[in-house]
Amino acid sequence: MPYNRETAGKGGHSDFIRNPDVQKFLGDCKYLREPTDAEAKELAAHFMPAPKSQVANLPRYVVASDASKSDTPISDKLPSTQIGFLKVSHVLVDMEKYANLTDPSNRFVDPFKVADMHRSASPVTFVMPGSNIRYCGIDNVRDGFRRALFDQLCIDRSESQSGQVLARMLVAINGENLTLSANPCCGIKPGTTFDKKSLIKSCDCGAEVYVTDFLRLHEGISDFGDNASAMTRMMNAVEHLLLAGFITQVFEAQPEALSGIAFILDGPLGIFGEPAKLSQRLQSLIHKVNMRLAEMHLQPMLVMGLQKTGALMDHALLLKRFLPDGVLRIVDDEYRNKFITGGSSPAANFGNETYYGQDFLFKTESGRIFNFAIPYPFKDKTFGGGGVAFAKAKVQMSRYGTLVERACDLIRHFEMDLYDNSLVPVALAHRHASISLVPGGKMLDLLVRSGLGANKSQS
Ligand SMILES: [Zn+2]
Numbered sequence: 001m002p003y004n005r006e007t008a009g010k011g012g013h014s015d016f017i018r019n020p021d022v023q024k025f026l027g028d029c030k031y032l033r034e035p036t037d038a039e040a041k042e043l044a045a046h047f048m049p050a051p052k053s054q055v056a057n058l059p060r061y062v063v064a065s066d067a068s069k070s071d072t073p074i075s076d077k078l079p080s081t082q083i084g085f086l087k088v089s090h091v092l093v094d095m096e097k098y099a100n101l102t103d104p105s106n107r108f109v110d111p112f113k114v115a116d117m118h119r120s121a122s123p124v125t126f127v128m129p130g131s132n133i134r135y136c137g138i139d140n141v142r143d144g145f146r147r148a149l150f151d152q153l154c155i156d157r158s159e160s161q162s163g164q165v166l167a168r169m170l171v172a173i174n175g176e177n178l179t180l181s182a183n184p185c186c187g188i189k190p191g192t193t194f195d196k197k198s199l200i201k202s203c204d205c206g207a208e209v210y211v212t213d214f215l216r217l218h219e220g221i222s223d224f225g226d227n228a229s230a231m232t233r234m235m236n237a238v239e240h241l242l243l244a245g246f247i248t249q250v251f252e253a254q255p256e257a258l259s260g261i262a263f264i265l266d267g268p269l270g271i272f273g274e275p276a277k278l279s280q281r282l283q284s285l286i287h288k289v290n291m292r293l294a295e296m297h298l299q300p301m302l303v304m305g306l307q308k309t310g311a312l313m314d315h316a317l318l319l320k321r322f323l324p325d326g327v328l329r330i331v332d333d334e335y336r337n338k339f340i341t342g343g344s345s346p347a348a349n350f351g352n353e354t355y356y357g358q359d360f361l362f363k364t365e366s367g368r369i370f371n372f373a374i375p376y377p378f379k380d381k382t383f384g385g386g387g388v389a390f391a392k393a394k395v396q397m398s399r400y401g402t403l404v405e406r407a408c409d410l411i412r413h414f415e416m417d418l419y420d421n422s423l424v425p426v427a428l429a430h431r432h433a434s435i436s437l438v439p440g441g442k443m444l445d446l447l448v449r450s451g452l453g454a455n456k457s458q459s
Pocket residue numbers: 183184185186187188203204205206207
């Protein structure tokens with residue numbers, strides 16, 4: 001059912017809401033509500049002037065990513081026999097090359113430069129079995145899905161065939177090895193342990209187990225249901241896994257280069273559902289990189305999640321007219337519980353299992369509103385014993401160093417009306433993600449070819 005206000009029929013939607021049963025039900029619910037004018041003014045007073053570097057502190061390169069998916073019948077005559085198709089697109093922006101992307105007097109975007117940037121986009125595609133499809137002769141859809149996931153994440157997409165495949169990355173970001181909490185075949189606990197050399201093993205029960213079972217995506221698969229939600233989880237997990245892959249590979253080759261790269265993801269810095277455990281790995285990887293960069297007296301790598309939809313953005317849009325231009329607020333749990341999630345027994349730390357980044361609301365000097373996230377500057381979530389102590393520590397602005405002002409600088413640099421309150425690189429990645437006929441997957445090769453790290457690092 002469409003929930004989007006634009007696409008849902010206006011009449012149908014309000015009729016449905018006016019239904020007395022629905023009204024009674026809503027009376028029993030708590031949900032995001034519109035703040036009163038007085039509340040909104042009070043909320044607005046707690047925003048601070050948005051930080052700004054003296055001279056915009058911009059990265060040398062921007063890598064923006066976006067993902068799309070579709071579940072498609074293999075033919076019109078077989079509507080319930082489907083494959084899942086998933087695509088993650090990355091756009092690389094060389095900030096020196098595109099220094100004059102826009103005309104500052106009117107924010108006009110040079111279409112030739114945009115077209116050129118588009119050519120440096122690189123999609124990675126994954127094809128998965130959906131309902132009614134058995135992969136590789138495996139006798140049920142779920143196990144076929146597991147095998148397909150393993151095969152898809154073992155494809156080496158680099159020009160150099162370096163063997164740095166996503167399945168191995170899963171082990172790498174976990175340390176030397178990775179143990180399944182339980183094996184999917186017979187449920188034995190703890191499950192199989194994998195290392196970087198053995199990504200596929202036999203369980204004692206005789207069945208094959210894969211390192212990619214760690215993601216637990218198959219738990220959303222059944223022989224007769226559709227696989228749409230598993231594909232959504234997979235899309236989310238794979239986009240972040242690819243990010244981890246880029247970071248790890250550049251970190252091993254030229255750690256100093258990461259100081260000059262900003263990664264922008266379209267969506268929250270969080271991994272949801274079965275693969276949520278991955279979010280902790282992302283947080284600690286990014287923290288490790290930034291600790292190393294600090295030792296090298298370099299500024300930290302900027303990773304930013306940009307969210308255009310969701311409850312926080314709905315709230316921000318309600319508040320927008322009360323906010324002066326050029327203000328920022330870090331979204332603490334108390335604020336979120338009171339005005340956004342409407343929970344009466346909030347968790348000790350919002351998003352404890354799923355999020356690895358902190359949300360900020362930012363109204364730019366030109367009046368556009370953004371919800372961005374920056375990774376928590378901690379190795380894990382155990383600070384002060386975790387829970388409430390972590391929830392307090394994660395909203396102390398000083399812990400983020402210059403990252404908040406750099407995120408704001410980057411948003412200011414790329415914001416424009418033309419792209420519907422999006423940033424240019426994200427809009428390009430988004431557009432690219434919806435094109436399905438381009439093969440590829442050579443983002444790292446593009447980065448290397450563009451002279452990554454050959455330039456002087458910013459300090
Ligand atoms: Zn087993």
